[in-house]
Amino acid sequence: MNVTIGDKKTFDDWGLKLQSLVVGLPEAKTNPVDIPGADGVMDLTQALGPVRYNNREIQMIFDVMAAPERWHSLTSEIANYLHGQRLKVILDSDPDYYYIGRLALNSEKSDYYMNHITITGDMEPYKYEMYSGIDKWKWDSFSFKNGIIRNYKDLVVDGSRTVRITGRKKQIVPTFICSAALEVEWQGIKYPLPAGETKIYAIAIPEGENKLVFYGNGTVSIDYRGGIL
Numbered sequence: 001m002n003v004t005i006g007d008k009k010t011f012d013d014w015g016l017k018l019q020s021l022v023v024g025l026p027e028a029k030t031n032p033v034d035i036p037g038a039d040g041v042m043d044l045t046q047a048l049g050p051v052r053y054n055n056r057e058i059q060m061i062f063d064v065m066a067a068p069e070r071w072h073s074l075t076s077e078i079a080n081y082l083h084g085q086r087l088k089v090i091l092d093s094d095p096d097y098y099y100i101g102r103l104a105l106n107s108e109k110s111d112y113y114m115n116h117i118t119i120t121g122d123m124e125p126y127k128y129e130m131y132s133g134i135d136k137w138k139w140d141s142f143s144f145k146n147g148i149i150r151n152y153k154d155l156v157v158d159g160s161r162t163v164r165i166t167g168r169k170k171q172i173v174p175t176f177i178c179s180a181a182l183e184v185e186w187q188g189i190k191y192p193l194p195a196g197e198t199k200i201y202a203i204a205i206p207e208g209e210n211k212l213v214f215y216g217n218g219t220v221s222i223d224y225r226g227g228i229l
Contacts, residue, residue, distance in 0.1 A: 005087055019116075060118070061117075105117065152221060161214045175222075180195050184212055189202070
């Protein structure tokens with residue numbers, strides 16, 4: 001199976017055969033507070049909102065057949081491309097999402113022809129949907145079981161328009177791209193949207209069904225990309 005790293009495929013471009021894959025779950029950022037004179041502790045983990053997470057680790061171990069000269073040049077080629085770089089990682093077995101983080105390379109030669117290459121990553125806690133609300137969809141890779149069709153590009157607002165967004169686990173502040181000045185209503189409060197790109201940090205899309213109502217005349221695109229654990 002291939003792993004796509006940036007614009008490279010591990011088997012097609014480098015001949016790496018995946019032998020082991022570990023995708024760790026991120027550790028929750030908990031906030032226990034010890035109260036003197038009381039039993040147990042007070043858990044303030046969600047006092048300021050949803051649970052937050054540390055980064056997750058990813059480890060991929062590959063085998064590759066190569067003579068020593070080729071091993072040295074291949075190691076340098078891969079290191080020059082990804083070592084220390086922040087890149088997207090897409091698994092063939094999970095093609096609807098990508099991970100993103102900073103990667104590292106380790107290469108080990110076990111005998112004359114057999115080599116082991118390990119790629120590790122310090123990745124963001126969430127994996128992200130391949131397509132945002134303004135991207136062009138590729139239906140051949142879309143999962144009709146787990147995927148969400150997001151079509152939020154160039155929506156016409158003629159007086160008013162309601163848009164419903166299915167939020168994923170990660171709270172996301174979307175970017176609004178307006179052709180003219182509009183207003184958006186979120187949870188009973190209206191916010192101005194000037195022409196061009198705008199983020200309103202009070203509008204953070206949570207998990208579940210969410211309703212936005214736009215007022216005015218023009219078009220609006222909503223750049224929203226869901227993230228899950």
